[in-house]
Amino acid sequence: MGDIRLPSAELELRVPFHDVDAMGVVWHGNYFRYLEQARCELLRQIDYDYLQMEASGYLWPVVDTRLKFIAPLRFDQLIRVCVSVSEYENRLRLEYQILDAESGVRACKGYTIQVAVAKVSGEMQWLSPPILLQRLGVSA
Numbered sequence: 001m002g003d004i005r006l007p008s009a010e011l012e013l014r015v016p017f018h019d020v021d022a023m024g025v026v027w028h029g030n031y032f033r034y035l036e037q038a039r040c041e042l043l044r045q046i047d048y049d050y051l052q053m054e055a056s057g058y059l060w061p062v063v064d065t066r067l068k069f070i071a072p073l074r075f076d077q078l079i080r081v082c083v084s085v086s087e088y089e090n091r092l093r094l095e096y097q098i099l100d101a102e103s104g105v106r107a108c109k110g111y112t113i114q115v116a117v118a119k120v121s122g123e124m125q126w127l128s129p130p131i132l133l134q135r136l137g138v139s140a
Helices: 028-045 048-055 130-134
Strands: 008-014 062-069 078-087 092-100 106-114
Touching: 008 028, 028 048, 028 062, 028 078, 028 092, 028 106, 078 106
Parallel strands: none
Antiparallel strands: 008 078, 062 106, 078 092, 092 106
């Protein structure tokens, strides 16, 4: 992966009231929605969003994920969700950070792993399809 600059994206969100629990902090399951919004932004930037993935003959389910909660997020907090590609050859691994947008303090970090599955056969692909490599700008 040498000198290749892999794509990344950032977006800012304001924590809505309906995302917090009785203790006034974001319920842990809602973090995945924030990651999904950032992931969709990254995919749009490389011109390979979910509709284009399906049109190219592949589905990309999330098969693994992990989050490390560092500091709580609260109602009306402005946050920055950062996502970057860290692996692409056999799977799509995306790294995430959620930061307080004003202070830059990290509230959460984690990753998701997606694999290509042929839409017609349902078979998992052991290598990422050429279309992903093209969209990432890493194909020969």
